[in-house]
Amino acid sequence: MAESSVSFLISKMDYVLTKEARLLRGVRREVQDIRDELESMRAFLREADAREQRDLGLKSWIKQVREVAFDVEDILDEFEVRIAEPRKRGIASFFKNLITRHRIANQILDIKSRVRIISERRVNYGFGETEHGSSGLFDAAIHHHRIGALFMEEDELVGVGDSRETLSKWLTEGEVSRVTHSVVGMGGSGKTSIVKKVYDSKMVQAHFECHAWITVSQNFKIGDVLRSLIRQFNEQGIGGMDEEVETFEVTKLIEMLRGRLREKRYIVIFDDVWSFEFWETIKYALIDSRNGSRVMITTRNSVVASSCVETLSDVYHLQPLPWKEAWFLFSKKAFENGCPEELKLLSESIVQRCGGLPLAIVAIAGLLSVRPKTLIEWKKVEDSLGSELENNPGLQGMKDILMLSYQDLPYYLKPCFLYFSVFPEDYSIKCMKLIRLWMAEGFLKSNQGLTMEEVGEDYLRELIDRNMVQVTNVDVGGRARRCQVHDFLHEIILSRSAEENFFASFAEHTPQSNCKIRRLAISNETQNSMVKNSNLSQLRSLFIYKPNKSSTIMEAQALISSFRLLRILDLKAAPIDRFPVELANLLNMRYLSLRNTRIKTVPKSIGRLKNLLTLDLKDTLIDHLPEEILNLQQLRHLLVYRYDMSNTSFDYIFGVKVPDGIGILKALQKVCFVRADRGKEVIKELSNLTQLRRLGVIKVKKEDGVDLCSSIEKMHDLRAFSVSSRDEEELLNLDSLFFPPPLLQCIYLDGPMEKFPLWLSSLHNLSSLHLKWSMFRDDPLQFLQDLPNLLQLELHKAYEGTQLHFKPKRFPRLKKLYLTQLDSLNFVIIDQDAMAKLEKMYIGRCRGLLAAPSGIEELSSLNGLYLYDMPENFVKRVTSEDGKDRSRVEHIPTIRSYYSAN
Known part of the structure; x- marks a missing residue:
């Protein structure tokens, strides 16, 4: 993580040295020297990160590097704040500015001296001469765990019957060409144990003429792997004993293996593969003699797993243990004669926290098995799992295994992963919010051709692929919408965050009195005294979770004005009804959320926050924005709207009036929802927002349709938009959208239309379409049925006809269908092979519908039918045992x- 801090700082210093040279008058040379010295440390820090936990001297030195990096960042941020402050004329202001520059120059000289001393200390203590990679002690701990996994007894494997059967078939059945299979899962999920049992089985061993098992690990050397293969095959009589094999180059070793394996049916297991490069080299040594040879790898990385196989069907994703098996395994390890009744609820809670991870279940159960079987003692363990993980030798192996994944992260992902410590345990966070926070922190590296949001999506996807982040909710296309980390990983990163001064939560860890807190979460009233007595002058991010009393917020607001360097402030659901005026002085602010508060207006002083990237005012009572919002030239996400989900009428979205000139905010990526009833100029101004990915517009009049279509056509990168007319009677005129943005994926159209907008039929990337109050006279399905990627379709008061007809082989990828409030609808006809992949069907308030859809029995993928406010006689036809349609929906x-x- 020190490497991450230094790398981030170097990038920032490069920016300041090139873009903000006027800030550095008189100290530019010193800043450049500090940057160069830190650059020279960076390569060593990359290797040292894995060893610091076992080397106290090295750990102390890395802490010094981290702290000096933080201090340099503080100075640069103060520079930026100073330059952003309004300039005042006069002698007094001149001397004040001069004194400030002199003070900052002295701080830079002091830091330069500290960096030089730290660098010399590394040489004096020989840190740079340490062997690369993890320390011997750490390697020994990991090796011990792997040995245990390899020789696990049969009765210790629980809930793996299906996995073993599938993997056994993969190895012994199928095509004759050499096939590679991958088994992927989180660290501690049991990959090694399961694959070893399959590999050792009599059926598998008898099927192959020779076999080899190689543990690859993070620090593999391809030559060593090849030599190990040769030795194992030599022991089975495949080839002779080559004394010179230790001196052979990689190419010679590959040639030797190919020769010895020719015409042999072999099986090779590569356990614990971490990199793509491994397979790209080793595959050439494993000749394909088309006799049924097999290769299997285990890995924590889904991308590595898929890169080693020909098709994704050859990847086996090892899932967490189901509850029944998890409870059985825990009980087997923790109790001799079953769980005592008084410990049942607590034990179930502990098993729940293990998240189906066998390593965690066995480790925690083993720890508890030697503790007195009393409620007080076990509750003490549950409440202190974080410190147990940190200090209990019995859990060290589990911690080491889980930490391996963290240590393997590239430097740019480490702070992104540690950021999950900001959120409470078992907290599922919206992926887009997480990415916006990373952006505000400066974690996202610019990448040519990609927006910062797309870079953030790539970072999150990589963490998911490495099985370090769990997806808890996906959209209809399978894209992650919410995510979290495993509870035990959360405990580990909480400890790591506190140790590295990355994040502080007074509910979890009490920071040291001299510790400069940079990220802080406050969650209840009792912590206010701690906040007052802590060093918060360098605070960058402040989160206040579920504040239940106004006094908590009032005291926090009183302190906020002193947080000059604050970048992020999240006051979601705070009990406040006015915009805190203190915020106007936080000129470094990048992310501000007052979501779900009772504030009604935004002051003109908002215009001072010129660094703001995200302004989240969703679910507030704000209905207009001041003209000063136009000063926020870097703003990327403007969220000012709320839904009234209890309102079934047309007006369920409440948006905001924006000032004329909104088009000047060219960096905007998302803006929702703009009220169009302020005048034509607003609609025309939208045409300047050419970088928009998501747009929401409400209260559109018929005569505004041409201008709105013209504006949308200029948004070439638009992925989603929502447009609603002024009221249920006002026609929505979108016929002039001749060249819709080609990348559109999601569209909401609310309002009556004279005819179906034919441009919708050309959107081959469209995955989600919602048509409401359209009142079409012609069947809209005829225009939509050939969209190749449509996954979700909603028709709400969208059609006045009596029949909807889904024709053969149409809607090939549709997964969700909503038919609601189609008052005249009598029949739905589904032909054979229509909607072949439909999974969910929702039918609501279609009071004229006489029977269940004809052909519904042909929908073999349909796993859910949901009826909402349907007539009682219709419901009985479908749900009653003797219902007329019951037999057609039994599948x-x-x-x-x-x-x-109700």
């Missing part, structure tokens, strides 16, 4: 009927 696993009144 659907889930059928639900519910009413808004």
Whole structure:
């Protein structure tokens, strides 16, 4: 993590040295020297990160590097704040500015001296001469765990029957060409143990003429791997004993292996593969003699797993243990004669926290098995799992295994992963919010051709692929919407964050009195005294979770004005009804959320926050923005809207009036929802927002349609938009959208239309379409049925006809269908092979519908039918045992009927 801090700082210093040279008058040379010295340390820090936990001297030195990097960042941020402050004329202001520059220059000289001393200390103590990679002690701990996984007893494997059967078939059945299979899962999920049992089975061993097992690990050398393969095959009589094999180059070793394996049916297991490069070299040594040879790798990285196989069907994703098996495994390890009744609830809570991870279940159960079987003693362990993980030798192996994944992260991902410590345990965060926070922190490296949001999506995807972040909710296309980390990983990163002064939560760890806190979460009233007595002058991020009393917020607001360097402030759901005026002085602010508060207006002083990237005012009572919002030239996400989900009428979205000139905010990526009833100029101004990815516009009049279409056509990167007319009677005129943005994926159209907008039929990337109050006279399906990527379709008061007809082989990828409030609809006809992949069907308030959709019995993928406010006789036809349509829906696993009144 020290490497991450230094790398981030070097990037920032490069920016300041090139873009903000006027800030550095008189100290530019010193800043450049500091940057160069830190650059020379960076390569060593990359290697040292893995060893610091076992080497106290090295750990102390790395801490000094980290602190000096933080201090340099503080000075640069103060520079930026100073330059952003309004300039005042006069002698007094001149001397004040001169004194400030002199003070900062002295701080830079002091830091330069500290950096030089730290650098010399590394040489004096020989840190740079340490062997690369993890320390011997750490390697020994990991090796011990791997040995245990390899020789796990049969009765210790729980809930793996299906996995073993599948993997056994993969190895012994199928095509004759050499096939590579991958087994992927989180560290500690049991990959090694399961694959070893399959590999050792009599059936698998008898099927192959020779076999080899190689543990690859992070620090593999390809020559060593090849020599190990040769030795194992030599022991089985495949080839002779070559004394010179230790001196052979990689190419010679590959040639030797190919020769010895020719015409042999072999099986090779590569356990614990971390990199793509490994397979790209080793595959050439494993000749394909088309006799059924097999290769299997285990890995924590989904991308590595897929890169080693021909098709994704050859990748086996090892899932967490189901609850029943997890409880059985825990009980088997923790109790001799079953779980005592008084410990049942607590034990179930502990197993729940293990998240189905066998390593965690076995480790925690083993720890508890030697503790007195009393509620007080076990509760003490549950409440202090974080410190147990940190200090208990019995859990060290589990911690080491989980930490391996963290240490393997590239430097740019480490702070992104540690950022999950900011959120409470078992907290599922919106992926887009997480990315906006990373952006505000400066974690996202610019990448040519990609927006910062896209870079953030790539970072998150990489963490997910490495099985370090769990996806908890996806959209209809499978894209992650919410995510979290495993509870035990959360405990580990909490400890790591506190140790590295990355994040402080007074509920979790009490920071040292001399510790400069840079990120802070406050969650209850009792912590206010701690906040007052802590060093918060360098605070960068402040999160206040679920504040239940106004006094908590009032005291926090009183302190906020002193947080001059604050970048992030999240006051979501705070009990406040006015915009805190203190915020106007936080000129370094990048992210501000007052979501779900009762504030009604935004002051003109908002214009001072010129560094703001995200302004989140969703679910507030704000209905207009001041003209000063136009000063926020870097703003990327403007969220000012709320939904009234209890309102079933047309006006369920509340947006905001924006000032004339909104088009000047050219950096905007998302803006929702703009009220169009302020005048034509607002609609025309939208045409200047050419970088928009998401747009929401409400209260559109018929005569504004041409201008709105013209504006949308200029948004070539638009991915989603929502447009609603002024009211349920006002026609929505979008016929002039001749050249819609080609990358559109999601569209919401609310309002009556004279005819179907034919441009919708040309959107081959469209995945989600919602048509409401359209009142089409012609069947809209005829225009939509050939969209190749449509996954979700909603028709709400969108059609006045009596029949909807889904024709053969149409809607090939549709997964979700919503048919609601189609008052005249009598019949739905589904031909054979229509909607072949449909999974969910929702039918609501279609009071004229006489029977279940004809052909619904052909929808073999349908796993859910949901009826909402449907007539009682219709519901009985579908759900009653003797219902007339019951036999046609019996194949659907889930059928639900519910009413808004209940």
